[in-house]
Amino acid sequence: MLRCRNLFPNQxxxxxxxxxxxxxxxxxxxxxxxxxxISFLAVIPAASSLSMRQVxxxxxxxxxxTISFVSLVLTVFFGVHLIYRDMEQRFVxxxxxxxxxxxxxxxxxxxxxSAILAIGLTILSLFSSIGILIASATYKSQIPMLWENYVAAxxxxxxELLILASFAVFFSSFSTTVFLPLFSTVSVYIIGNVTQSVxxxxxxxxxxxxxxxxxxxxxxxxxxxxxxxxxxxxAKAIYSLRMSFSDLSFIFLYAxxxxxxxxxxxxxxxxxxxxx
Amino acid sequence: METAIKIESLGxxxxxxxxxxxxxxxxxxxxxxxxxxxxxxGPNGAGxxxxxxxxxxxxxxxxxxxxxGGSNGSLMNCKKxxxxxxxxxxxxxxxxxxxxxxxxxxxxxxxxxSIISESERLLTLLDLHGARKRPIRSYSKGMVQRLGLAxxxxxxxxxxxxxxxxxGLDPLGRILVxxxxxxxxxxxxxxxxSTHILxxxxxxCDRVGIIVRGxxxxxxxxxxxxxxxIKGYRIIFNSLSDRVVDRLxxxxxxxxxxxxxxxxxxxxxxxxxLLAEASTDKVTVIQLIEPIRRGLDELFEExxxxx
Ligand SMILES: Nc1ncnc2c1ncn2[C@@H]1O[C@H](COP(=O)(O)OP(=O)(O)OP(=O)(O)O)[C@@H](O)[C@H]1O
Ligand SMILES: [Mg+2]
Numbered sequence: 001m002l003r004c005r006n007l008f009p010n011q012x013x014x015x016x017x018x019x020x021x022x023x024x025x026x027x028x029x030x031x032x033x034x035x036x037x038i039s040f041l042a043v044i045p046a047a048s049s050l051s052m053r054q055v056x057x058x059x060x061x062x063x064x065x066t067i068s069f070v071s072l073v074l075t076v077f078f079g080v081h082l083i084y085r086d087m088e089q090r091f092v093x094x095x096x097x098x099x100x101x102x103x104x105x106x107x108x109x110x111x112x113x114s115a116i117l118a119i120g121l122t123i124l125s126l127f128s129s130i131g132i133l134i135a136s137a138t139y140k141s142q143i144p145m146l147w148e149n150y151v152a153a154x155x156x157x158x159x160e161l162l163i164l165a166s167f168a169v170f171f172s173s174f175s176t177t178v179f180l181p182l183f184s185t186v187s188v189y190i191i192g193n194v195t196q197s198v199x200x201x202x203x204x205x206x207x208x209x210x211x212x213x214x215x216x217x218x219x220x221x222x223x224x225x226x227x228x229x230x231x232x233x234x235a236k237a238i239y240s241l242r243m244s245f246s247d248l249s250f251i252f253l254y255a256x257x258x259x260x261x262x263x264x265x266x267x268x269x270x271x272x273x274x275x276x
Numbered sequence: 277m278e279t280a281i282k283i284e285s286l287g288x289x290x291x292x293x294x295x296x297x298x299x300x301x302x303x304x305x306x307x308x309x310x311x312x313x314x315x316x317x318g319p320n321g322a323g324x325x326x327x328x329x330x331x332x333x334x335x336x337x338x339x340x341x342x343x344x345g346g347s348n349g350s351l352m353n354c355k356k357x358x359x360x361x362x363x364x365x366x367x368x369x370x371x372x373x374x375x376x377x378x379x380x381x382x383x384x385x386x387x388x389x390s391i392i393s394e395s396e397r398l399l400t401l402l403d404l405h406g407a408r409k410r411p412i413r414s415y416s417k418g419m420v421q422r423l424g425l426a427x428x429x430x431x432x433x434x435x436x437x438x439x440x441x442x443x444g445l446d447p448l449g450r451i452l453v454x455x456x457x458x459x460x461x462x463x464x465x466x467x468x469x470s471t472h473i474l475x476x477x478x479x480x481c482d483r484v485g486i487i488v489r490g491x492x493x494x495x496x497x498x499x500x501x502x503x504x505x506i507k508g509y510r511i512i513f514n515s516l517s518d519r520v521v522d523r524l525x526x527x528x529x530x531x532x533x534x535x536x537x538x539x540x541x542x543x544x545x546x547x548x549x550l551l552a553e554a555s556t557d558k559v560t561v562i563q564l565i566e567p568i569r570r571g572l573d574e575l576f577e578e579x580x581x582x583x
Contacts, residue, residue, distance in 0.1 A: 014382045022370045089369070093362040094427070097332035098383045099355040275334040276290065276326075 011100040012108035019112025040131035048135045059135035063128035075161040079168025080181040125154045146240040153237035159255040160231035166262040173270040192228035280466035281308040286340035300326040302490045315481035316470040323490040324470040359428030363439035369413040384431040398426040417444040438469040474572045494579045505570040508543040517559035
């Protein structure tokens with residue numbers, strides 16, 4: 001935290017804090033988290049015990065899928081509203097004339113969103129763990145539960161969402177509507193999740209028969225858009241598979257770099273934005 | 277006196293959809309001094325808010341430049357010296373008034389204790405103390421406006437830029453804000469404000485600028501406007517001699533009579549001779565002489581209509 005304080009000005013933290021407060025008090029946030037907590041404690045243990053055999057595996061799978069879905073909704077919802085709402089309700093007219101640079105504002109907004117998502121994911125993973133413990137108690141699994149895998153799965157989910165959030169910030173930095181960031185961010189999510197399969201297909205003998213043009217396009221898409229498949233560690237968590245530390249470090253660095261690049265691009269655009 | 281805000285050939289062209297250009301501000305030159313309250317007048321859409329948004333860095337100039345607080349430094353240095361109240365302000369509505377003030381104080385790198393004491397003082401001064409722990413969403417229009425004033429005063433800035441500070445306020449609120457501004461002036465601060473309420477300008481401002489369709493058309497001190505604006509006088513007589521009545525028939529105009537007094541209007545140019553006449557007269561007794569001014573509203577109309 002101390003090092004962060006030197007890295008970012010006080011003003012960015014002020015914006016982050018305000019954004020976080022807004023998130024915590026948001027009805028959508030409270031409702032989504034509340035419903036998820038109920039489903040972790042009641043629905044998931046009940047549903048997974050129906051599977052009879054792999055109760056724990058099913059519980060982990062359902063929990064992680066629920067977390068993915070809920071946090072994706074949170075990211076897209078808060079991500080596209082992050083800047084749009086400040087513009088639309090003219091909060092920026094009072095905020096940007098304060099001694100806050102455009103950069104601090106943007107970074108602060110992104111940090112605030114990251115904090116909202118971190119809090120959301122922490123609550124979700126805590127309650128889902130309780131759900132998993134309840135489910136495991138009903139039927140003993142042959143594979144031991146590796147909680148570090150579970151935590152890693154949630155953490156990499158978080159990184160994936162931060163990449164998505166940075167795209168939402170990027171699209172909001174120039175858009176005057178909420179629709180462009182919404183559709184673009186969802187598109188990035190979809191493309192990011194299929195791009196690896198497409199790349200694998202193209203590398204295969206079948207793919208080589210495709211017209212050159214579409215090969216180039218697919219390759220360009222693969223390099224421009226984030227590869228979100230890499231962040232999906234669900235299988236590793238469900239079946240308690242071993243994870244390679246170097247692979248994870250690489251994915252982590254990839255996420256950090258990606259976010260930095262997208263945020264820098266957002267800043268270049270947002271710096272020149274006219275607020276009238 | 278030192279310059280607080282210096283604006284040099286500042287211009288702004290908005291580029292709307294389909295390349296439509298709106299020249300909202302043309303070649304504005306203006307210098308505002310420390311300790312001066314400057315009133316910025318003009319009809320709707322004249323370019324007042326555009327000028328103010330340029331000064332606060334919300335939009336960037338198409339031409340020209342400005343400096344604030346004598347610093348030719350960065351925009352950030354300018355912003356640190358300024359307290360700004362936007363027109364029809366709107367603040368993070370999920371925060372409470374108190375939380376918002378603390379957010380603002382924090383961005384000015386104020387110390388924790390002084391944020392607390394200053395926001396306490398301003399909330400009380402602006403009659404928001406009872407509402408300080410309520411979300412801003414629940415505030416009335418006038419309460420938001422008051423909070424707007426509190427947030428631009430919290431760091432005790434040298435320069436205040438206020439876009440229609442009186443709008444949405446009740447009569448008591450207006451008097452309060454007027455007193456706050458007069459107090460700022462007494463403490464040597466510079467206030468640059470736009471308004472549509474001419475009476476406020478007469479009472480508060482030292483100087484006015486009238487802007488019409490992006491051009492500064494008129495720039496004059498209130499005092500000059502007031503003295504130059506005297507058209508004539510209303511004279512109330514307790515008693516009148518026939519000689520003076522005759523005289524008044526030619527140079528004046530009877531405007532009323534009540535409780536044994538008679539009142540006449542005399543144009544400025546005729547005043548001297550009439551007074552000379554009346555002073556040699558033992559019967560004539562003058563109760564009151566009152567100057568009749570061409571008000572700011574007439575000047576405004578004249579400048580705006582463009583003769
Ligand atoms: N974002 C914008 N895009 C295009 N034109 C704009 C924009 N903002 C303002 N204008 C135009 O610029 C002109 C000046 O507007 P401005 O808001 O500065 O007026 P004003 O003097 O503050 O008026 P009011 O008294 O109504 O507040 C107007 O013609 C307005 O239509
Ligand atoms: Mg205006």
